[in-house]
Amino acid sequence: MATKTCYYEVLKVERTATKQQVDRAYRKLAIKYHPDSNRDDDSATAKFKEATEAYEVLSDANKRARYDQYGHAGVEGATQQYGDVEDIFEAFGDLFGGGGFGDFFGGGSRRGGGGRRRVRRGADVRCDVTLSLEEAARGSHKDIVFRRRVSCDTCDGSGAAAGSEPVTCTMCGGQGQVIQSAGILRVQTTCPTCKGAGKQIGEPCGKCRGTGTQNEKAEMNVEIPAGVDDGMRVRLQGEGEPSPDGGPNGDCYCFISVKEHNLFKREGQHLILQMPISYAQAALGAEINVPTLDGPHELTVPAGTPTGHVFTVRGQGIVDPRSGRTGDLLVQVFIEVPKKLNDKQQKLLRELADLDHDSVLPERTSFLDKLRHFFDPEPEDANTGPTDTEKDS
Known part of the structure; x- marks a missing residue:
């Protein structure tokens, strides 16, 4: 696996940099490596995406805090996967005072005029998956059900009735953008009539009413990796909704919820077990069986063990899905005082x-x-x- 470069090094900023300094650094790199300025340099796009990934983390206070504490492992899965440079244009174009970098570079990503056609990813969808602690620790396969929009099977996603075709939008002339003037200000915005598509449906499909999509109930079996924790997400690439203009599908994110266990408590990759022992066992010492997720484990309690003492059973915790290291089982013993005596x-x-x-x-x-x-x-x-x-x- 390739080693990722430190995000601070990517943006060439100090770890104490402010949000404004991070913005300026990213803006500078985005201009430098923008594909429209580096048409003969294939590596520019890779550097452009690398800078965007670093900016997405360092410009977000929560993600930056996790990154500062845990490095790249702390934000694994928390950054957006951009399938195309145009996705980045849509996400961060406001840094350049407009809706896209294309306007900043003179229209390179606008519709028409020989430029590239801007395409958008389909929408992401969510489903919730509830696991027992054992399933989360060992990994499992779960059947999931969720709803998503898919291309209409009657019009094949065009939104037009049979025998008809979409027509050029009369509002924007097929550009998908309109210019609004207010005094000396001229602002380019998405066409409100065609929603940026550049075309209108003359005779809409009777099934989808011109939207080009229909509801679908999706069912699939998903592999949940070992070691997932409450609040984590499992990404199913391409299982989201279709793009409205021919771009890649969105993703489906399975949000993990882990039920409480009646014996163990979890802290990261470690398990905690509170184990009662008698006064005689604490004073004289004893061999006791403690439960683990893999079965009973014999633990030696030395003579004179005080209540609250913690024993560590190595390797009996939960595996870290990122590093592959396994946590420990922490057994805290306490002396149980009998309430009734013969x-x-x-x-x-x-x-x-x-x-x-x-x-x-x-x-x-x-x-x-x-x-x-x-x-x-x-x-x-x-x-x-x-x-x-x-x-x-």
Whole structure:
């Protein structure tokens, strides 16, 4: 796997750079590597996309915080995948004072005039997937159902009735853009009639009413990788809605929700288990079986173990889906005090209490010494007489 360049190095800014400095740095690189200015340089597009990926993270406060703490792994899957440079034009064109970089470079990405036709990705869709902790830890296959818009099967997505064809929009003349004037200001905006398509439906399809799409219920089996956590997303590329003008399909994002477990709590890739033990087990030591996701594990509790002590069982946590490292199981033991005792238990405990009364335990002895000094502070030195000032007075 290729190593990614640090985003701060990509934009050539310091880690303390402000949002305005990040904007300026990206604007400078976008102009430098814009494909319209580098028609014979195939590497310019790659550098352009790399700068955009870095800008998307460093211009967002939440993403930047995760990146500063965890590096590229902290924003894995959180950045938009741009299939075409035109997607970037749509997303960040406002940095140049307009709706696209094409206007800034003299119309290179406008419709008509020999330039490229701007295409848009289809819309992304969402579905929710609920997993048990075991499914999230081991990975699983889940059947999902969601709804999306697809091309109309009657008009093949054209939106026009059979025997008719879309016609050039009379409002924008097929450009998809119109110029609005207000005094000395001239603003180019998307055509409100054709919504930027450049064409109008003369006779709309009776099934989709000219939209070119229809609702579909999608069902599929999805592989969920091992180690996913609550709030993560699994991307199904191309399973979203179709583009309105021939571009790539959108994606479907499966939002993961992990149910609470009745034994384990999860903290990142580690599992936490609170395990009750008896006073005798804590004082004398014992071999106990603790549950793990892979079955019981024998744990040695040394004699004199205090309540709240945490034992680490290596490699019994959850795998990290990015690094492949497996977390640990943290077993916190606590001494369970019985609420009801039979006569024999009471007798034995009273005998033990009598023995404990005379035993020397370092923590208790230290505490009792501090307590005695707190209630009965040492008197001032009796040999200390009055000061010279007090004698004169």
